[in-house]
Amino acid sequence: MKTTQYHDTLSSPIGSAFAILSVYSLYIVFIYRFLHKSEMIDEVSYYTHPLNSWQIGKVVMYHAYIVLKTNDWYWSIEKNDAGVTIQRSKNIEHVRDKYYRIKRKENWTSGIAMEKSKSVNNKTVKQFIEHVYEANYVNEEYGVIQKNCQQFANKIYDFI
Template identity: 50%
Template sequence: MGSSISSVLDSPSKGTGAAYTKKLYFDPNADSSEGRDYWITDAELRETLSELVDVTERIVEVRYYKHPLGAWQLSDHLLHHAFIVFETNAWWWSIEKNDEGVTIQRSKDFDSVCYKYRRSKRKTSIGKGVEMVKKASGSTTVMELINHIWRKNYLNQEYDALSYNCQHFADLIYEFI
């Protein structure tokens, strides 16, 4: 593979609440308990993902999901994590942002991107789990999405619980797709 892939750092911690990384975590085979994951900087984004995936794939459907922030929640009306799942003809994908950075997961198995985050089960609470909020047809390609993420500088934009959080990011990605 190309030189940019060899420069990508191996994954630091997975879901440990580490400081915001300004990197994209990419898991090309989220349905497997083995395999490589990647931490990609903004400068490496377009070239590296172009080498790892078929960027010409057309996104056929996009879905907006939410789930509780923790088991303590009785309601997820206002406080919830939001993320996007989209489908191409070959794969299921998810994209989301949290206080660690932006994550993209890809899998042949829908459940591996919708109900798992970085290969671990997503948070739920009593009576509340992952819930689809809305869905629509897609109108873009994977490459157009990658270019959009790069042009809008989403990897370098710091996460802020009030002004720029997972819900804001999910809204922007959903509207773009």
């Protein structure tokens, strides 16, 4: 898989967005540059939104992703056919409602919805990133039926 890193410098005052397309860049970017070893995860939430703006409901077809809350940041992690994306911001709206600074898909019957949420008291962001690295989620092939965004979000939610 090609190693690519995306860093949104325009959003640096409020956070950063990264698309990590290889295990190598995931490890280098996060472990050595952006993580505080003591940054505890306070809450994990499972969000969904429709895949298309013309879609009537979200019964089977929907995109799923995870939002983490720490004392200092909001983080999102999600998987699609382009790879695994991790975003970070001081404002929840920038990771919950946007993907690469573009508004997430919504329609007249459904939009962005938090499906479940739980408090966390024993995981750090560093442990979370190491889990993604060690489980090799970044290099897993994406599939519409298997290894899709919903299954990825479930794995992350269950770990945290």
